Structure formats: structure tokens, C-alpha cells
Amino acid sequence: MQPAAILESALYVNDLAAAESFYTGVLGLDLLGKVEGRHLFFRCGAGVLLVFNAEVTKVPPSPDARLQVPPHGTVGEGHLCFAASADEIVGWKAHLKTRNIDIESEFEWLQGGRSIYIRDPSGNSIEFAEPRIWGL
Template sequence: MDQPAARSFVRSVHGVRYQVKDVARSVAFYTRQLGFELKHQQLPAFANVSLGEVSLLLSGPGASGSRPMPGGRPQEPGGWNRVVLRVDDLPGFVAELKKVGVRFRNDVETGPGGRQVQIEDPDGNPVELFEPAGAPAGARP
């Protein structure tokens, strides 16, 4: 399938947008619990946090990216689409997150590709933590 029009417009992935209720609280969660870096914020409406080349765009109730759809349907946190973070030592990280009260959606699941678990940010947006199969237990770079 030829896609010349898309190639002339789409340059890269800018980020993943999450709807949040309290931007400052979300920034604290992503930076303190998951190691993201704060790139930009305009409290209380918006913040951009990043990990490597991936940016999460945290949109609070006052952000333009949070306005209701034309039919009036509100944009809300939660759902099942999620950012997936590759981690080392999943059991160790799970233990650390449980100590600080992070909410888990499920227990660690193991499959042919590796192990994963879903956590929630303070607004219920899912984040998947993934450790590929074959990674040494407790390995850290």
C-alpha cells in the first residue's frame, strides 16, 4: 500500500498523552517512582515527562488536550491502552513499588516473551512493566 501523503506529513512520534486529574501529582509519580525526567510543565494544566526518547504528555483538566470531544464526551483517565516500560529485575522493582503504595492491576504474568505486570498512575492510567525472557534475574546495567 502506497502512503506518500502520510510520509510527507508524519515526522515522528511526539509522545503519548495521558489524561490526569492533578498534573503535579502525576509528575511526582512518573519522576520519583518510574525515573522519568521532567522536560516541561505549565501547572496546573500540563507537563511533559520523558524516559529516553519517549515523552508522556500529562494533560490536566485545564489543558487544551483535555477538552471534551465535539459531542460532549469527556476525555478521562484509565482504559487499557498503555505505555510499556522495559525493566530489569521485575520482581525486585515490584517489591519496591509495593513498599511505596503503587497500585497494581494484576500479578506478574509470565509468557513466552517475558514477564509483565500492570500498575496504575495516580489517576488510573495503566503502565506496563516488562522484563524480556532470557534477562538474568536481578540484572541491572
């Protein structure tokens, strides 16, 4: 057995309102759902990006909760990489500049393919990269 794909990925933030503004307003992701103070869910291509309030998701659900999702969370900056073609990376650079989002790093990988890195409002490392950096 081997998983076919990653269905969802999660980042943990300390300010859900700032995260919602960033992921919808800057990155253009569609908001799928939200629970005030707890989480935001965004559509991204065929997958879903889950953005959680880190402290709240560490708390186990009450015994009578409808969904018994186990506690989870992390401390510190996470990382997420969005797939982008070379032309799309050029477009992202221009778009991010108009939004006053600094590009933290930009380079060509030794195996081929480009990446750019930015930070979300909670300090998570967000990358845009050509899939060929992984041979895809």
C-alpha cells in the same frame, strides 16, 4: 511511508501535582517542562511522556495563541506500557513495594514475556513489560 517510531505518548489526569509526584518520585522520570494547571512533559528514554489536565486540553486555543495545538483529551483510564527486561521487572516490583504501590496484575504472556500492572494517581493503567511480548 511508515512512521519510524512513536515520539510521544499522552495520558490525561485529574491532578497534575499528584501526577508530577508519581512520575518523578516513583517512576524517576525527568521533568522536561510544565505549564501550571495544563500539562507536564517527561523524558522517557528516546521518547517523551505528555501528561495533560484532561479538561483544560479540550479547550481550543485562543486565536492569538502562539501555538495552535488542536484540542484533545479523553475520559476514563488510559494505558501506557514501559519496556523492562525480566530483571528490571523484578527490580520494579521491589521498588514499587517500598513505595506502597500495589501491583494490580502480574503474569506471563502466552507468547513469552512478563508484565506487571499498576495504577497512577488518576487511575491510568501503567504496565512494565518485556518487549518480547511484541516480538521485539
